[in-house]
Amino acid sequence: MTENRDVAERRAQILDAAAAVFGRKGLHTAVMADIVAESGLSKGGLYWHFSSKDDIVAGLLQRFFEEHVGAVESIVRAPGPAAPRLRELGSRAVTDLTEFDGSRDLALEFYGLAARRTDVRELLRTYYHRYRELIAALLDQGNEAGEFRVADSADTAMTVIAQFEGLALVRSIAPDSVDLAAQVEHFLTTVIAAADTSPSGDD
Template sequence: MARVSQAHLDARRRQILDAAALCFARNGFHATSMQDVLKEADLSAGAVYRYFSGKEELIAAIVQEVLGEVRAAFEAAALQSPPPPPDSLVAGVLSRTLALRGNLTLDGVPAFPRLVVQVWSEIPRNPVLAAVLAEGYGNVRAAWGRIVEGYQDAGMMRADIVPDHVARTMIAAVLGFLAQQSLFGPAPVEILQDGLRALMSMQDTRTRA
């Protein structure tokens, strides 16, 4: 019997995850059945269950993958001295995250923002997913905190600001932008980048007066 290559196994796993992501984005977690995933992936039950035991493992794997990519990107930025400014850093990471899932579309519209909102809606009733997301969110916050410390060390940001406060704000900006795309339609990442750049350029003229 011929041995299956690791590349083939990785491609099959990718196929299943992408199919599940489309199904969850289209109908939500609870309205999606494993039969829906099998049909979307065009695979047999045996082929899918070889990798994942069910919907719980599928959605957890999708969330872990995305958060892992984002964390790795911000951790790499934190190692730079100084780190890239927030507007270009956020835009770059978000653009890469969306580009990696550019093949996931529903009626020609990117599915990833809708998937993010569907994951949020599942968290209150799914403790396993909530734990996965909490861990990933904590890792991204920590990475952003180190980025802020890099800004402060370089004199780019006030030293009296708590790094975690900035971290939470930047994450909120990205998640809010994705929510807007899910609710109101696609928008280029440059909009978020320009908005952040404008906020970064503000000066409080009231103190001068």
């Protein structure tokens, strides 16, 4: 158990260092030597955990997904009406996505890496599947409580994911053209209004 904890701590140390370097120098300018220096580890120590910069980017991707899915699971399991929790989910997505502000090319690189590597593509597929399940579960809770009338929660969940991902990609390319928080709020307001069962359509 101690050995596993040490490995996890070293990997986290390297990923933290890589995130700092990518934010400061840019993903494509940074080299492994920069990450070695930032981490305080030896070159051999770093390469024992990650054999390439692509491996480190994949590690950052996996960590981001695990943290984000964990937060979404907590929102879905929380008590209370579904609409405020759907907005909270949107706020969490905005918070997590803005963590990449220092290195927006990471978002694009994730997709490029998925095109090159089967393991990363499978990681993305697994993440989207779980994310879709969680959002659909939240919509189903709203349906069961009589709060929503969503005909197909899985399809609606995928629409929500596509909107979030699309905004993130546009923001990576043209950051000044997207107010992420405002756009997510506008989209979720539209979704909630369309799904609302109250006569006035207000949530």
